[in-house]
Amino acid sequence: MSRRRERIDRGIKVRADDIYALTSWREMLYLAAPRVAPVLTLLVVGLAAGPYWQRVIMTTSMFALLAISWDVLAASGMVSLGQALFFGVGAYTSGMLNHYFGWSPLLTIPLAAVIGGAISTLLLLPVLRLRGLYFAMVTLIMPLIIERVIEATGIFGGTEGISGLASLPHRLVELLVAMVMVWVALFGLRRLMDSDYGLVLKGINDNDRSVMSAGINIYRRKAEALFIASSIAAFAGAFMTHAYMFVGMPVFAMDYSILPIASTVVGGVGTLAGPLLGAFILVPLSELLRGLGGLRIVIYATLLVVFIVGLPEGIFPYLKRKYTQFERWVEVEK
């Protein structure tokens, strides 16, 4: 053990954490590149791809939204094992609005995001006092209950579901709306979590009792965070409903619960960009492996376990460190 690895931050970060003294194009590019490059890449790839892969990108974006919403919840101290609840509530809301009132998807999707978020928040409001594992268990069983109630009572189209819903105007509109929504959610929520408001939410996750003793009503804050996160997931559900022109019991399926968790764990918990990265790795990967059919969930679950044990920080923090720091080997002083 004569040498050790030394990590040095690149110069630009040292000046200040939030105010950058931008002195050259080089520094501006250094800051802008990791933000602009993914947006442009996705846009170019999305426009250049064939109809099949355009659809894959759209689906991936929706899964990315689900994963981001999972991460926001987890960062506020609410671990969800049933993201399918929010997804399914949004999907059914927009499906109902379109089926019974005949409203256009351009109206039903935003409405379903807000109404779906409100319904999910109201459903979970009584258990907001539960912490950690106990909250997680409630979210695990909620989608199962709703699924079984729909099966038993046959409401909302029962086991058959409702098909023949209106689709979005054009394939390209669909794709662009999906992309815009992902970037708005990512950058907007990152800003939110970096603000004082987000700081309180993170505080609830770290130590809820000390946030309480600072005179902050944590139930209100948790309910607000829950509404924000579930609205985003409900948007994804509503969007997919109109993309597939069908809503039924599969929207409460395990896929929509496990994939956001897997994406977040693979990408990096608490980073918001990590879940997005994870979703853009896992979903296209599973499309490539489509021939394997049912093996997809096996692969997600295995990756989930491998990453949670092997690389708990996730891919994104790793990449970020490589980008913002120099690494070199130095002699250990005797």
Next chain:
Amino acid sequence: MFEATLIYGLVNSVILALVALGFNLTFGISGVANFAYGAFYVTAGFLTWSGLNQLGLPFGVAAALAVLITALMGALMYRYLLLRLRGLVVSEVIATFGVGLALLELFRYLGFIGFEYTLPVMIDASVDIAGVVVDAQRILIVVVGASLAALLWVFTRHTRTGRAFRAIAQDEHTALTLGINTDRVATISVAFGAGYGAIAAVVILPLGTISVGEGYNVLVNALAVCIVGGLGSTVGVIVASLLIGYAQMITATYVDTHWMMIVSLVAILIILLIKPSGLFGQQKELEERI
């Protein structure tokens, strides 16, 4: 009709208790999450099936082997996965849930679906109790369930290892200072839990088919019983299984079989709302809600 509900309700309750005991042993008594429990249950069923039909072993040998292999799988899961995540409760839950999901969906992928996957009943006879015909397998379930519950109760109170199980859930650091090898105890606990699940599978599965969906149902049922009864309490498990078991049977008889599963889910919800530590829970109130 009434007598039938009474007797079959009891059998249903014992099935629930049997399924919940192993889960409660690991998760409740020693505080190690094992959400792969449902998958272990189904694995034991398929292992017994292949032992019987592919290797041609006698039932007893196949069943014993299945129980041993499942217990070993539990120990290996602890040694190679959970050991690295100890203390991070949510990570433990997610990782074991992932293991269970991978196992169950692997079975689905490999084509273990269909009505040919059944285990034979051990004694092919039936008994007439108060005008209700009950087959011997169901009586066997009640006997096995009662003895396993009694065994667990004695084990966790009067043996050194059993008391160590409870100790590591109460305070791991104090347990360490008292010379308990917590990792070893936790490994044994996960293995025992998986083994209990396997025994339950071998006894219960002859009543129906071995299916992947059963894995999820078993997990939800075990969770329901443990939450309602209170994590870590053997008495709680028994009382909660009786409550949920009879509630399910009454719902199935007088309402509709579709609502059976909803009963246990709603039971979890109500208990978590009013008393998250469960009816007989001994864990600290502040740990679970604020």
